[in-house]
Amino acid sequence: MIETGLYAITNCGVPRHYAVDVKPDYVSIAVFEFANPGTATGMGGVMLWADLLPHLEARPAFGNQAGFVDMAHNECFVPDLPDAPMGAIYKGRSGLFATGMRGHDEIVDHALIDMAVGADGRPLSWRNRFARSAREKIDTSFRYRALEGISNALVVFLPLVVPFDQARIEVLCQIPPILLNSTVQAGTIDDVAIPKDGLWYKQFYFHALGPEAATVPAGGRVDVPVALSWNADGSAFAHAIALKLDGTGSFAIEALGLSPGDRIAVKLNTEHYTAIGKIVLEVV
Numbered sequence: 001m002i003e004t005g006l007y008a009i010t011n012c013g014v015p016r017h018y019a020v021d022v023k024p025d026y027v028s029i030a031v032f033e034f035a036n037p038g039t040a041t042g043m044g045g046v047m048l049w050a051d052l053l054p055h056l057e058a059r060p061a062f063g064n065q066a067g068f069v070d071m072a073h074n075e076c077f078v079p080d081l082p083d084a085p086m087g088a089i090y091k092g093r094s095g096l097f098a099t100g101m102r103g104h105d106e107i108v109d110h111a112l113i114d115m116a117v118g119a120d121g122r123p124l125s126w127r128n129r130f131a132r133s134a135r136e137k138i139d140t141s142f143r144y145r146a147l148e149g150i151s152n153a154l155v156v157f158l159p160l161v162v163p164f165d166q167a168r169i170e171v172l173c174q175i176p177p178i179l180l181n182s183t184v185q186a187g188t189i190d191d192v193a194i195p196k197d198g199l200w201y202k203q204f205y206f207h208a209l210g211p212e213a214a215t216v217p218a219g220g221r222v223d224v225p226v227a228l229s230w231n232a233d234g235s236a237f238a239h240a241i242a243l244k245l246d247g248t249g250s251f252a253i254e255a256l257g258l259s260p261g262d263r264i265a266v267k268l269n270t271e272h273y274t275a276i277g278k279i280v281l282e283v284v
Helices: 049-056 141-148 200-204
Strands: 005-011 016-023 026-034 086-098 111-117 151-158 168-172 183-190 208-209 215-217 221-232 246-252 263-268 275-281
Touching: 016 086, 016 168, 026 111, 026 208, 086 111, 141 151, 151 200, 183 246, 208 275, 215 221, 221 275, 246 263
Parallel strands: 005 168, 005 183, 215 275
Antiparallel strands: 016 026, 026 086, 111 151, 151 168, 208 221, 221 246, 263 275
């Protein structure tokens, strides 16, 4: 099983600071841009940290919980923001809710939730990267961000739908985030240590396996067993999940009209991720 909890991926080279709140049914990230020397106010005026903090520790009041970005007090200059020696401009906050209005394939097993920042520095509504990129079959994080014109702030890894405080969450930051409402940070990882191939996320997910040498008689029928394993270490994925198959299972193959030497390829997918695995059977 993957390590869970909130991890700060530091030294990312972004001129921003974040405040994060993680609860079983709710995740929020507030975005701040470090102020330039001599900054005395923002377009929204000045607001002390002690006055902004209660707002950030309260959930947004959007009744539909559809992911609208909370822009109250945005563009305020916060002169005494923790770990910001010259203060910072508050850009708003984005929230992810376990319930509320959403698409049917957004919060599902084998999902990856991005809470990103746009070109203007303001937070965006959360999105399931796998669902949004299903048609393009984008498999690397950098290509996805380039296509969407975003930079990532927070990622929720959901190989299984679990309460958010039981998932792995990473904040891509320059310095460790401010922790709201007694949120706990599980660890810190220097971005330098992470491979830049865009495939870091894959170790937190799983793949499907079939028999090493699967065959089916010409004109015959076989049941092909399937199991799921964690990508990181190949250990058994001991859960039933909302896939085309359960965590373990089988499917039937009939080689009608085929001859010895022909091959049958069976792809195993989620509802929107088409690379869980492929099993090839040889007709004998």
